[in-house]
Amino acid sequence: MSRSIFTDTSLSAVSAGFVAVLVGVASSIAIVFEAARAAGASEAMMVSWIGALGLGMGLTCILFSWYYRAPVITAWSTPGAALLATSLQGVSMSEAVGAFLFSAVLTLLLGLSGTFDKVTRKIPAPVASAMLAGILVQFGLSVFTSLQASPALVGAMLAAYLLGRRWLPRYAIILVLITGFVASWLLGLTHFEQIHWALSQPILVAPEFKLSTLFGVGLPLFIVTMTSQNIPGVATLRASGYERVPVSPVISGTGLASLLLTPFGGFAFNLAAITAVICTGPEAHPDPAKRYTAGIAAGIFYLLVGLGGVTVVSLFSAFPPALIASLAGLALIGTIGASLEGATRESDSREAALITFLVTASGASFLGIGSAFWGLVGGLASHWIFKRRD
Structure with a gap:
């Protein structure tokens, strides 16, 4: 089995895993720190949070991708962290951990029930x-x-990117990555003096259960994670051709990981969407059956993030934001095109799909829930109305 993994692994798959982790961490690590600060976390506790989150994402990426032979990418709940940053003011760390455990139990139960899988298959x-x-x-x-x-x-x-796509399409993103690093260094845009060397040290926080915190923080965290993260994550797997991956066990696994790592700061794990696309597209590997190695590579890099803690975070901050943003955008161009093609291919579903696209792309948020969920709601409602018309 291990021999087949080494045979299936390619440089482009490893690169895709690295880019996914780079984009995922660099784009939202600040929000996680804000959430930790809102709960009164010390600097040592913040490092423990990064360690727990890296460990959880690393193990789930590796295990799911290996077992299902598909690039199953997990992530921390970024909208969940944004929610926590505004809702944990005045809440003790012990009470926060109790709310995280409540959300984890709800996630685990939902996954075990099979309800989430049945619902998403109707999309x-x-x-x-x-x-x-x-x-x-x-x-x-x-x-x-x-x-x-x-x-x-x-x-x-x-x-x-353009030259790579023309002559070395499989390694285009690797060329973009190397070019970005070299160009930022030559232009004097890197700040290596910001790098601090330190390993993560876990800090255990005993939970305290307070009814108002469970329903005021834990329940919203569960709802936001499911609607804004897991539903788009499932859509990513489906749209990328990995319908065979059963959703319920994956949701249960992320709930179990949250349950085990929450006392150390692993507040919520879920299926990734944006970073997952980097590993599920042809840029990761031309053979869809071998793209699972990109998921394993991402898991290994996430483990390094958890181990390195502050060192990894400061390393990411040493490079300019434009590098990270451009790297993510260029890595996703092919998938954006394929998704638009899939959305507009069937004429009888085209209007509903366009409504979904426009609402989601608008970034509009209602009731604290992101536009991806409302785009899905609008698209499903339109699809039902147009089908009834027929």
Whole structure:
């Protein structure tokens, strides 16, 4: 078995795993720190949070991807962290951990019930593809907004992408990555003096259960994670052709990981969407059956993030934001095109898919729930109305 993994692994798959982790951590690590600060976490506790989150994401990525032979990418709940950053004011760390455990138990029970899998399988493929395209389109646009702010850096990365796609399509993103690192160094945009060397040290916090915190923090955390993270995550797997991956065991696994690691700061794990796309597309490997190695590679890099803690975070912050934004956008261009094609291929579902895409891409948020969920709601409602019309 191990021999087949080594045989299936390619440089492009490892690169995809690295880019997924780089984008995932760099784009939202600040929100996690804000959530920890809101609960009164010390600097040592913040490092423990990163250690627990890296360990949880690393193990779940590796185990799920290996077992299902598919690039199953997990992540911490970014909208959940944003929710915590505003709702943990005045809440003790022990009470916060109690709320995290409550959310983890709800996730585990939902996964074991099989309800989530049954619901997501009723989502039409064009609507799922449209929601994915709506989520990703902002990342594609960020390449060109970053080009205006950092023309030399992003211009070099864009040129590397175009030339790579023309002559070395399998390694285009690797060329973009190397070009970005070299160009940022030559332009004096890197700040290696910000790097601090330190390993993560776990700190155990005993939970305290307070009814108002369970329903005021734990329940919203569960709802936001399910609607804003897991539903798009499932749509990503479906749209990428991995329908065979059973959702319920994966949801149960992320709930179990949260349950075990919450006392150390692993507040919520879920299926990834944006970073998952980097590992599920042809850029990771031309053979869909071998892209699971990108998921394993991402898991290994996540383990390094957890082990390195502050060191890894400071390393990411040493590079300019335009590099991270452009790298993500260029890595996702192919998937954006494939998602739009899947969304508009069937004429009888095209209007519903376009409504899904537009609502999701708008970024509109209602009741604290992100646009991906509302795009899905609007698309499903439109799909039902148009089918009734027929």
